[in-house]
Amino acid sequence: MSMQFKTGTETVKRGMAQMQKGGVIMDVINAEQAKIAEQAGAVAVMALERVPSDIRAAGGVARMADPTIVAEVMEAVTIPVMAKARIGHIVEARILESMGVDYIDESEVLTPADEQYHLLKNEFTVPFVCGCRDLGEALRRLGEGASMLRTKGEPGTGNIVEAVRHMRKVNEQIRQVVSKSKDELMTYAKEIGAPYELLLEIKQLGKLPVVNFAAGGVATPADAALMMQLGADGVFVGSGIFKSENPEKFARAIVEATTYFDDYPRLAELSKGLGQAMKGIEISRLSDIERMQDRGW
Amino acid sequence: MSTSQHQTKKIGVLNLQGAVSEHLAALNRIENVDPIAIKDPKQLDDIDGLIIPGGESTAISRLIKQNGLIAPIKNFAKQGKAILGTCAGLVLCGKQTTHNEVELLDLLDITVERNGFGRQINSFETTLEIEAIGQAVPAVFIRAPYIASAGEGVRQLAFVDDKCVMAQQGNIVVCSFHPELTQDDQIIRYFINLC
Numbered sequence: 001m002s003m004q005f006k007t008g009t010e011t012v013k014r015g016m017a018q019m020q021k022g023g024v025i026m027d028v029i030n031a032e033q034a035k036i037a038e039q040a041g042a043v044a045v046m047a048l049e050r051v052p053s054d055i056r057a058a059g060g061v062a063r064m065a066d067p068t069i070v071a072e073v074m075e076a077v078t079i080p081v082m083a084k085a086r087i088g089h090i091v092e093a094r095i096l097e098s099m100g101v102d103y104i105d106e107s108e109v110l111t112p113a114d115e116q117y118h119l120l121k122n123e124f125t126v127p128f129v130c131g132c133r134d135l136g137e138a139l140r141r142l143g144e145g146a147s148m149l150r151t152k153g154e155p156g157t158g159n160i161v162e163a164v165r166h167m168r169k170v171n172e173q174i175r176q177v178v179s180k181s182k183d184e185l186m187t188y189a190k191e192i193g194a195p196y197e198l199l200l201e202i203k204q205l206g207k208l209p210v211v212n213f214a215a216g217g218v219a220t221p222a223d224a225a226l227m228m229q230l231g232a233d234g235v236f237v238g239s240g241i242f243k244s245e246n247p248e249k250f251a252r253a254i255v256e257a258t259t260y261f262d263d264y265p266r267l268a269e270l271s272k273g274l275g276q277a278m279k280g281i282e283i284s285r286l287s288d289i290e291r292m293q294d295r296g297w
Numbered sequence: 298m299s300t301s302q303h304q305t306k307k308i309g310v311l312n313l314q315g316a317v318s319e320h321l322a323a324l325n326r327i328e329n330v331d332p333i334a335i336k337d338p339k340q341l342d343d344i345d346g347l348i349i350p351g352g353e354s355t356a357i358s359r360l361i362k363q364n365g366l367i368a369p370i371k372n373f374a375k376q377g378k379a380i381l382g383t384c385a386g387l388v389l390c391g392k393q394t395t396h397n398e399v400e401l402l403d404l405l406d407i408t409v410e411r412n413g414f415g416r417q418i419n420s421f422e423t424t425l426e427i428e429a430i431g432q433a434v435p436a437v438f439i440r441a442p443y444i445a446s447a448g449e450g451v452r453q454l455a456f457v458d459d460k461c462v463m464a465q466q467g468n469i470v471v472c473s474f475h476p477e478l479t480q481d482d483q484i485i486r487y488f489i490n491l492c
Contacts, residue, residue, distance in 0.1 A: 003457065005421040012420045015316075015439045015478050019351050019384070022314040041360065043314065043353040078398055078411060079353055080440065102417035102440070125418050259313055259360055260336075 008125035010147070016080070016103065016127055017148035017211040020044060020234055024224065024255050025213070027051050027238040030069065031076035037241070040251035044080040044103070046236070047073035052109045052156030053239035053278065056290070062110045064092040070099060082129070087296055088114025097126040103148070105129050108295035109155045109238075116297065121145030131215065133166045133293060135173035136192030139202075142210065143195045149208065151232075152293040153216015156239050158280035160217045160226065162293060167214060167230045177202050216293070219244075219277045221257030221270055228261035245275030306492050309335040309344040313360040315352020315385060319477040323485050324348075330489060338369040346379040346492030349386030351439070351475055354411065357385055358399045367402065374404045379468045379491040381484075387471035388442050395445055405466035406448030413443040413460065413473075425474075427455045427463060430483050436462070436474035443473055 006012075023043030028034045034045045049065040050058065064085050074081045080102035085092035087106055092113070096104050106119050106128055121128040122145025131152035132138035138149050151170070153163030173192065177199055180188060185203065189196040201209055214227030215236035224235045235258050244250040253270045260266045288294070310320045312334035324332035333344060341347065347370070349357075361367055374380055382390035382404075391401050391409040398411070414420070417440055424433040429452075436455075444461040447453055455463035455472070462473040468491055476484040 003423050003425075005423050007419060007421045009422050011422060011437055011478060012439060015437055015475060016417050016420065018316050018319060018478070019353065019439055021316065021318075021352070022312075023353060023356055038355060041356045043356045078396075079355055080417060097418065100416045100418055127417065255356070255359075256363070 013127035013147035014210050017129070020080075020148075020213075021211055022259060023234045024251075024258050025082065025234065025236045026241055026251060027236075028073060028242070031072045033242055033247070034073045034076045034081075036248055037251060038077045038079050040248065041255040042079060042251065043234070044082055045073060045077060046082045046084065046105065046238075047101075048084060051239040051242060052292070053158070053243055054156075055109060056156040064089070064096065064110070067095065067099060070096065070101060074100070084110055085119075086110040087112040088117050088119060090119060093119055093124065097124055101126060103127055103129055106146075107131065108152060108292045112295050118144050118296070121147075129213075131293070131296065132170060134169045134192065135177070136194045137296070138170055138208065138212070139194035139198045142198055146210070148211050148213070150213040150215040150236055152296070153214070153218075154283055154286070155216045155292050157217050157283065157286075158219035158240060158243075158278040159283055160219070160223045161283055163214050163217045163227060164230065166216075166293075167227060167232060170208075170212065171231050174202060174207060178206050218254070219280060221253040221267060221274075224254045225257045225261035225267055228258055234258065239278050243278035249274050250277070305329045305331050306346065306489060307331045307333055307344045308489065308492060309333050309340065309347045311347065311349045311357075311366075311386075312336050313352075313364070314356050315350045316383075316475065316477055317350055319475075320348050320350050320383075323477045323482060327482060327486060327489060336364070338364070338366050341369050341373050344378075346381070346488065347373060348488075349380065349382040349389055350477070351384030351386060354385040354388040354399050358389060358401070361389070361402075362400060370402055371404070374469060377468055379470070379488060380404060381488040382469070382471040383475055383477065384439065384441060384473060387444075387473055390469060390471050391444075392448075405464065405469045405471065406451055407444045407464060407471070408446045409442050410445040411442045412440050413445070414438055414441045414457075416440065423457065425455050425457070425462070429454050429465075430487055434483055435479040435481050436472075436476075437478045438462075438474045441473040444471075
């Protein structure tokens with residue numbers, strides 16, 4: 001009797017992110033870093049040519065990583081490998097999909113390829129994660145077919161303030177949707193630019209229908225634990241690990257802090273003697289053009 | 298109320314990483330089950346059965362070790378209490394993996410091929426005929442492992458093509474797929490009957 005196999009379904013794409021919950025996804029730029037991340041207990045790695053803080057420093061146009069690097073990382077580890085494509089860059093995304101990357105981040109860390117439209121992600125077999133600053137942005141991305149969300153934060157700054165702002169905003173708006181009556185939701189959909197049907201779904205579920213991670217500014221174990229307490233399902237760490245003084249120790253400590261985010265004696269213990277965290281940037285020092293979070297629509 | 302209380306089974310879900318809330322939600326749909334998230338070895342004394350959920354087996358394995366859970370879980374199994382391992386949970390319950398890349402609990406005599414069905418783009422949904430469970434059981438496979446070989450004492454319960462995706466040895470049940478991602482409770486009920 002022949003069986004039917006369906007790939008690329010919503011359950012399979014969202015399910016992959018559900019399996020990452022409670023975990024840490026780490027940015028890496030080569031096989032060696034990928035192995036350090038895997039050894040430390042990362043649930044996935046994000047293969048990049050440069051971490052966000054170096055992208056910031058380098059300036060110019062930031063694009064998809066050289067496929068050599070992505071392939072090298074895929075070869076080096078058995079955990080899932082993610083990679084970033086520019087916002088709206090259909091071909092970069094298709095190239096990464098063809099390579100068998102496990103998840104694509106349509107990311108504001110790279111220079112957008114389209115200043116009007118994001119990818120139509122539900123046409124792909126590979127699942128996508130997208131950044132959001134508020135519920136409207138989150139639900140526009142879900143409407144396009146994203147299978148996982150993350151806060152945008154402000155990448156490459158080592159400053160958690162924007163990720164906190166975005167996580168609080170999304171959760172505050174979810175509570176508003178739940179408490180509103182159904183006849184108020186169409187106007188609210190218009191106000192925040194969200195698909196009405198998804199607001200109805202959130203009212204019924206009481207939460208987002210996909211996993212939502214924290215990203216953009218996590219630099220210490222305490223930052224990771226803070227985001228978990230604010231309701232993140234897990235944590236992306238970009239520059240925070242390999243721009244710290246001791247990446248192995250930092251990576252292990254951030255993984256443990258994400259699991260035991262409300263065990264304060266344990267957090268105190270694992271935060272001891274880690275060495276210098278990445279040097280941070282005060283957000284108000286960034287000019288408008290340097291703010292990556294404002295990319296995306 | 299007093300009669301239902303003594304029939305209630307306490308079922309733990311290992312709460313280190315992965316699909317914990319999905320298993321708790323599935324258990325909540327079943328009558329006379331009290332679901333509990335487990336992080337601390339001491340909590341194992343209070344439960345009748347344990348679910349090791351899907352997630353990343355490398356990450357969960359590290360956390361099991363770090364948290365002193367290896368011996369307590371092995372002991373739990375030795376006492377004859379039931380354990381269900383799904384996906385990464387199957388890997389962790391196994392005796393060995395084909396590439397020896399993860400430290401396992403060795404609760405049943407199977408060798409596991411991790412990510413045996415390929416990468417995420419090959420992840421799939423299907424339905425399985427499982428004699429012990431039922432017909433057309435919905436099954437979601439996500440970067441799923443399969444059982445490459447099994448010892449004599451192991452009952453192989455389900456297959457995709459020629460690959461074994463569900464097995465049981467005494468009180469230990471494992472499956473490559475994710476019953477907690479469907480609304481079909483048959484596999485979870487089968488496990489609870491063993492508890």
